Amino acid sequence: MITTTGLTKVYRSRGREVTALDGVDLHVREGEVYGVVGRSGAGKSTLIRCVNLLERPSSGTVTVDGRDLTALTGRGPGILPGGSRAGAALRQARSHIGMVFQHFNLLSSRTVQDNVELPLEILGVSGRERSRKALELLDLVGLADKAKAYPAQLSGGQKQRVGIARALAGDPKVLLSDEATSALDPETTRSILQLLRDLNRQLGLTVLLITHEMDVIKSVCDSAALMKGGRIVESGTVSDILATPGSELADELFPVGGEASGPDRTVVDLTFHGEAATQPVISQLSRTYNIDISILGAAMDTVGGRQVGRMRIELPGRFEENVVPIGFLREHGLQVDVAGPEAAVELAKEGAK
Ligand SMILES: Nc1ncnc2c1ncn2[C@@H]1O[C@H](COP(=O)(O)OP(=O)(O)OP(=O)(O)O)[C@@H](O)[C@H]1O
Ligand SMILES: [Mg+2]
Numbered sequence: 001m002i003t004t005t006g007l008t009k010v011y012r013s014r015g016r017e018v019t020a021l022d023g024v025d026l027h028v029r030e031g032e033v034y035g036v037v038g039r040s041g042a043g044k045s046t047l048i049r050c051v052n053l054l055e056r057p058s059s060g061t062v063t064v065d066g067r068d069l070t071a072l073t074g075r076g077p078g079i080l081p082g083g084s085r086a087g088a089a090l091r092q093a094r095s096h097i098g099m100v101f102q103h104f105n106l107l108s109s110r111t112v113q114d115n116v117e118l119p120l121e122i123l124g125v126s127g128r129e130r131s132r133k134a135l136e137l138l139d140l141v142g143l144a145d146k147a148k149a150y151p152a153q154l155s156g157g158q159k160q161r162v163g164i165a166r167a168l169a170g171d172p173k174v175l176l177s178d179e180a181t182s183a184l185d186p187e188t189t190r191s192i193l194q195l196l197r198d199l200n201r202q203l204g205l206t207v208l209l210i211t212h213e214m215d216v217i218k219s220v221c222d223s224a225a226l227m228k229g230g231r232i233v234e235s236g237t238v239s240d241i242l243a244t245p246g247s248e249l250a251d252e253l254f255p256v257g258g259e260a261s262g263p264d265r266t267v268v269d270l271t272f273h274g275e276a277a278t279q280p281v282i283s284q285l286s287r288t289y290n291i292d293i294s295i296l297g298a299a300m301d302t303v304g305g306r307q308v309g310r311m312r313i314e315l316p317g318r319f320e321e322n323v324v325p326i327g328f329l330r331e332h333g334l335q336v337d338v339a340g341p342e343a344a345v346e347l348a349k350e351g352a353k
Contacts, residue, residue, distance in 0.1 A: 001206040002028035007060035020046040022230035033207040035217045038227035044210045098167030102179040104159040106151040113147040119169040137165040157188035177209040245337030256312040258296025271335035
């Protein structure tokens with residue numbers, strides 16, 4: 001549904017250049033909720049703004065629902081996504097992409113209903129049809145009774161519901177959300193996320209969202225990407241990410257913690273899915289090789305309806321003394337990742353000399 005290839009954005013200000021995006025290849029499938037995470041300044045907002053061409057990329061392409069947006073012409077962003085100053089073709093394409101903002105961006109002088117109608121006005125939809133559509137959308141987001149209220153009379157969560165209703169006005173296939181819940185308290189955050197998930201399911205809406213909360217990724221996203229320095233450094237379905245040895249994103253999602261208790265110890269991270277019986281495997285390992293195993297940390301959660309777990313254990317002895325036990329864990333179907341493998345492998349080689 002959304003594909004970017006080699007997407008690059010260089011900002012030039014006061015003689016300095018900032019590469020905000022550095023060759024981003026993003027693939028979001030139809031009907032999925034895709035989360036982007038990363039530190040401040042990683043390029044997340046720039047990426048999402050390039051996806052609907054609020055920001056024109058320096059190079060690369062953006063394709064949404066089979067249309068190459070970068071090939072369409074337009075003169076800047078206008079007042080809203082789908083704003084009035086963009087070229088007709090781009091404006092039309094953008095009306096199929098909804099955008100939700102962190103600070104809601106509602107017009108305070110307009111009622112809730114008139115805020116939702118705004119994109120329809122820009123698209124030239126007749127008054128009656130606008131009104132019908134706006135009321136239908138307000139009903140969909142649970143705010144039918146607030147149509148005549150003004151934004152100042154609403155709570156943060158209600159304002160964001162209006163923002164979502166407005167984003168849906170052009171019947172988008174894609175909804176973009178830049179930190180839509182970061183100004184909200186945890187409970188309101190959950191209800192807004194639930195709404196996004198419901199809209200995703202009910203309308204088949206594809207959602208690309210930016211968040212800095214790992215819980216958001218775990219609770220609503222099918223896939224996720226980690227951005228660093230303008231690049232995507234990791235991406236995939238959430239359950240694949242969790243099963244990837246050495247994944248930084250998996251560590252952030254499921255921190256298992258625990259440090260080695262001494263230099264002559266080997267720390268091993270295990271990942272398992274579903275009912276995988278780690279406990280028996282670990283006690284078998286202990287008995288078979290007559291070694292004491294310590295569990296340094298463990299985490300279990302449900303991702304996309306599947307149980308996933310990570311466990312960090314410690315084996316006595318250095319890596320090179322544990323090659324056979326590690327092989328045993330692998331043979332028993334566990335994803336095994338040895339902390340600091342390069343260093344350990346180097347040590348193992350040294351030891352062999
Ligand atoms: N209009 C602009 N002019 C110049 N530099 C910009 C502009 N917008 C963003 N940048 C720079 O591009 C880089 C990426 O910014 P971006 O806003 O995409 O980061 P982000 O990942 O969304 O961060 P945050 O989590 O803080 O929102 C930063 O170094 C930022 O300073
Ligand atoms: Mg940002």
